[in-house]
Amino acid sequence: xxxxxxxxxxxxxxxxxxxxxxxxxxxxxxxxxxxxxxxxxxxxxxxxxxxxxxxxxxxxxxxxxxxxxxxxxxxxxxxxxxxxxxxxxxxxxxxxxxxxxxxxxxxxxxxxxxxxxxxxxxxxxxxxxxxxxxxxxxxxxxxxxxxxxxxxxxxxxxx
Amino acid sequence: xxxxxxxxxxxxxxxxxxxxxxxxxxxxxxxxxxxxxxxxxxxxxxxxxxxxxxxxxxxxxxxxxxxxxxxxxxxxxxxxxxxxxxxxxxxxxxxxxxxxxxxxxxxxxxxxxxxxxxxxxxxxxxxxxxxxxxxxxxxxxxxxxxxxxxxxxxxxxxxxxxxxxxxxxxxxxxxxxxxxxxxxxxxxxxxxxxxxxxxxxxxxxxxxxxxxxxxxxxxxxxxxxxxxxxxxxxxxxxxxxxxxxxxxxxxxxxxxxxxxxx
Numbered sequence: 001x002x003x004x005x006x007x008x009x010x011x012x013x014x015x016x017x018x019x020x021x022x023x024x025x026x027x028x029x030x031x032x033x034x035x036x037x038x039x040x041x042x043x044x045x046x047x048x049x050x051x052x053x054x055x056x057x058x059x060x061x062x063x064x065x066x067x068x069x070x071x072x073x074x075x076x077x078x079x080x081x082x083x084x085x086x087x088x089x090x091x092x093x094x095x096x097x098x099x100x101x102x103x104x105x106x107x108x109x110x111x112x113x114x115x116x117x118x119x120x121x122x123x124x125x126x127x128x129x130x131x132x133x134x135x136x137x138x139x140x141x142x143x144x145x146x147x148x149x150x151x152x153x154x155x156x157x158x159x
Numbered sequence: 160x161x162x163x164x165x166x167x168x169x170x171x172x173x174x175x176x177x178x179x180x181x182x183x184x185x186x187x188x189x190x191x192x193x194x195x196x197x198x199x200x201x202x203x204x205x206x207x208x209x210x211x212x213x214x215x216x217x218x219x220x221x222x223x224x225x226x227x228x229x230x231x232x233x234x235x236x237x238x239x240x241x242x243x244x245x246x247x248x249x250x251x252x253x254x255x256x257x258x259x260x261x262x263x264x265x266x267x268x269x270x271x272x273x274x275x276x277x278x279x280x281x282x283x284x285x286x287x288x289x290x291x292x293x294x295x296x297x298x299x300x301x302x303x304x305x306x307x308x309x310x311x312x313x314x315x316x317x318x319x320x321x322x323x324x325x326x327x328x329x330x331x332x333x334x335x336x337x338x339x340x341x342x343x344x345x346x347x348x349x350x351x352x353x354x355x356x357x358x359x360x361x362x363x364x365x366x367x368x369x370x371x372x373x374x375x376x377x378x379x380x381x382x383x384x385x386x387x388x389x390x391x392x393x394x395x396x397x398x399x400x401x402x403x404x405x406x407x408x409x410x411x412x413x414x415x416x417x418x419x420x421x
Contacts, residue, residue, distance in 0.1 A: 020401025023394070094394040132408045137401075151398065154391060 018137035019095040019149040021128055027089030034088045035076060039069050077114035082107045086152075094152045105147065113145045177333070180264070181341025184256065184334055256334045258327055265330025 046065050050057050080087035085096040085104055097113070098104055105113070117124045127140020136148050256264065368374045 016398075016402065020398070020405060022400040022404055023397040026393075026397055092390055092393070093397060094390070132405050133412075151394075154394075 013136075013150065015135060015137065017151055019093075019151055020137055021131050023093050023095055023151075024128065024131075024139075024149060027087070027093040027095055030089030030092050031076070031087050035073055039072055042072075043069060073118055074111070074114050077117065078107065078111040081105050081110035081113060094154070095149050096152050097147050097149050100146050100148055109145060109147070113141060113147060116144065117141055177337040177340055178344065180334065181337035181339070181344075184338045185341050185345075256331060261327045261330030261334060262323070263330065264333050265326035265328070268329055268333045269326055 043065055046061065047057050050061050077087060080090070081097045082105055084091075085098055090096055097110075099109070124139070124141050127143075129139075130143065131137040131139050134143075136142075138148055142148055
């Protein structure tokens with residue numbers, strides 16, 4: 001897809017077609033809940049399973065589990081945006097992340113977006129107020145990473 | 160006074176006829192209640208509520224396991240089969256049928272009762288001694304000529320009147336008992352039918368439904384559809400909240416939408 005056609009796609013959308021602050025915050029809340037449950041279940045399964053099988057929990061297993069759990073949010077967001085353009089929260093709320101012009105994110109950009117959002121959550125949250133005045137409802141993180149968040153059309157709805 | 164027999168003999172209609180009669184009475188009550196031809200103001204037949212079949216009996220019998228498996232047999236030992244005493248001077252307190260119907264029922268019952276009584280009477284008549292005849296002669300000779308001449312007519316008139324009244328009372332008594340037996344039968348049959356359905360039919364049907372792939376697929380589709388509907392509603396509400404929040408912020412900042420347009 002060329003840059004011109006991407007620009008045409010972006011220009012064809014109205015302001016109401018871009019996801020607003022409320023939808024994005026609800027989606028993030030859902031993601032946090034999913035990550036919390038998944039991390040707790042994974043840790044309980046691995047560490048509890050080792051306790052049952054081995055009779056004790058090896059230190060290296062604790063370290064490895066902690067490392068995986070530490071990377072889990074980053075991988076979750078990056079892989080979700082890269083593969084689907086959506087995380088679980090985005091699926092529920094019907095919003096997707098894409099590059100300016102409508103093209104899907106590549107992995108480096110998705111990873112950068114995930115790292116910046118997770119490392120600087122306060123800045124991300126404050127920067128989200130930029131969506132109130134931006135024509136495409138972009139937050140500061142979107143401006144930096146060159147992305148935008150749009151509503152996924154409902155099944156059967158006409159563009 | 161009634162001269163056709165003692166009150167204890169009043170209800171002699173055989174059981175096989177009482178049950179259809181009771182069913183017919185219940186049906187008539189139902190029709191009268193549904194079509195509003197009854198005079199009762201509350202929609203029920205006076206003294207004979209049809210709701211007795213529709214309301215409490217089934218629920219009351221649910222906790223009575225001793226009724227299971229003994230529907231018709233229970234009728235044989237049920238107290239409803241006892242003879243109904245017919246008062247000599249007053250009709251049944253709460254008649255379930257009209258005079259004409261009661262008369263017909265009573266006439267039929269009397270016919271059945273008389274059939275047996277005639278046999279017994281024939282034997283008794285054959286044993287009446289001659290002293291009965293002599294006593295009659297003494298009675299006749301002791302009265303006036305007019306009385307002797309009109310006595311047979313007066314006795315016949317009185318007997319006919321008493322017999323008619325007694326026949327109506329007999330019919331009402333038979334109808335009341337037949338109705339009671341019909342209600343009891345329906346209640347018992349309903350309770351046993353429900354117990355059979357609950358105990359044998361429902362578990363099998365539920366097992367079949369649970370094991371049916373089509374039903375499982377249908378349940379999954381229903382659940383999936385419900386979740387999708389809920390998600391769509393959340394999306395719409397959040398989208399409206401987005402717009403409302405932005406409008407509020409813009410009013411707060413005092414910026415017009417047109418200023419933001421590219």
